[in-house]
Amino acid sequence: MTIAISPKRTARGDFLAGAKLGVPVIIASAPFAILFGALAVDNGLSVGEATLMSAAIYGGASQMVGIELFGHKIAPWLVVFSIFAVNFRHVLYSAAVGRRIGHWSFVEKTVGFFFLVDPQYAETERRSERGERVGFAWYMGMALPIYVCWVVESGLGAAFGRLLPDTKALGIDFLLPIYFLGLVMGFRARSFWFPVVAVSAVASIVTYRLVGSPWHVSLGAAAGVALAASMPPPAGEGKGR
Amino acid sequence: MSETLWIIVGGALMTYLARVGGHLVLSRFERIHPRVEAGLNAVPAAVLTTLVAPAAMNGGVPELASLAVAGSVAWFWGGMMPMFLTGGAVLIVLRHLLG
Numbered sequence: 001m002t003i004a005i006s007p008k009r010t011a012r013g014d015f016l017a018g019a020k021l022g023v024p025v026i027i028a029s030a031p032f033a034i035l036f037g038a039l040a041v042d043n044g045l046s047v048g049e050a051t052l053m054s055a056a057i058y059g060g061a062s063q064m065v066g067i068e069l070f071g072h073k074i075a076p077w078l079v080v081f082s083i084f085a086v087n088f089r090h091v092l093y094s095a096a097v098g099r100r101i102g103h104w105s106f107v108e109k110t111v112g113f114f115f116l117v118d119p120q121y122a123e124t125e126r127r128s129e130r131g132e133r134v135g136f137a138w139y140m141g142m143a144l145p146i147y148v149c150w151v152v153e154s155g156l157g158a159a160f161g162r163l164l165p166d167t168k169a170l171g172i173d174f175l176l177p178i179y180f181l182g183l184v185m186g187f188r189a190r191s192f193w194f195p196v197v198a199v200s201a202v203a204s205i206v207t208y209r210l211v212g213s214p215w216h217v218s219l220g221a222a223a224g225v226a227l228a229a230s231m232p233p234p235a236g237e238g239k240g241r
Numbered sequence: 242m243s244e245t246l247w248i249i250v251g252g253a254l255m256t257y258l259a260r261v262g263g264h265l266v267l268s269r270f271e272r273i274h275p276r277v278e279a280g281l282n283a284v285p286a287a288v289l290t291t292l293v294a295p296a297a298m299n300g301g302v303p304e305l306a307s308l309a310v311a312g313s314v315a316w317f318w319g320g321m322m323p324m325f326l327t328g329g330a331v332l333i334v335l336r337h338l339l340g
Contacts, residue, residue: 023322027325045245052246053249056250057253080251083252084252084258088259090263093284094262094264095263096282096284099273110261113264114257114260118289171333174332175329178307180289180293181308181315182315184293185312185316190283192279196287197290200290203291204295208294208298216291220294221284221291224283225281226280227283229277229283
């Protein structure tokens with residue numbers, strides 16, 4: 001991984017550096033945005049509603065769960081609660097990333113937290129880990145193209161979903177797990193990385209079987225976080241930033 | 242407003258609440274306990290792992306092979322694009338050969 005340290009930081013340069021990190025995210029999430037739009041219309045949403053859902057919630061897995069429940073005639077508050085359950089992991093992202101953006105203004109924080117999706121969070125942590133400043137321009141440079149593509153592709157999927165090719169043959173249903181694994185690997189230099197990954201993996205698989213989705217995400221992650229919190233502090237006090 | 246719109250607005254509010262909530266709670270404390278700090282530092286690996294592990298468990302040979310190859314590429318070379326493209330290529334090729 002090369003680290004480009006330019007003597008002069010410009011907002012424009014920061015924005016473009018962020019946008020570059022968004023490219024694999026846009027590739028990996030495009031099939032899901034289109035699929036979401038198509039499924040939403042299948043489940044009775046209009047094209048406008050499907051697009052609005054992507055624009056307002058901006059969380060792929062929770063949107064999928066939401067439209068799945070639309071089709072089951074379940075009480076509205078229960079659908080809302082299920083969306084919250086899927087997105088509960090963002091509470092942890094929020095707490096962790098708040099330490100990196102303390103220098104942002106109130107408005108920047110208010111806007112920034114809306115875009116705190118999984119890859120956005122992971123890249124923010126990695127940038128901070130490399131000792132680089134997490135600026136608002138860099139953050140939005142990554143966030144905005146991903147967001148715009150997500151919303152537009154959802155609308156396209158809703159409008160033209162009937163024309164979808166065989167997604168399985170192209171492998172696009174499994175691109176996100178590969179991408180997420182890449183993010184996991186990116187943190188391998190952190191204290192207790194391996195035990196945390198091992199415990200979270202086992203705990204998420206067990207709870208996936210016993211409790212079911214989406215709870216395996218929160219429960220599996222809680223196991224890994226609890227393990228790290230219970231470990232003796234690593235040598236070199238205050239090393240973990 | 243239709244029921245669908247209520248659900249969308251409610252889901253959006255709850256999601257935003259989750260995305261600001263952790264920071265709002267944590268920023269009330271002046272000092273962060275070292276164990277909380279250690280726990281927060283484990284958040285990315287812990288949460289992201291739970292998005293991979295069940296998918297891997299439900300996967301067949303092409304899925305597991307693509308994760309193994311992509312993981313190895315990430316481990317030895319680092320960088321997101323090389324691991325992502327290699328993993329995707331292995332997945333597509335094996336699905337065509339075995340599917």
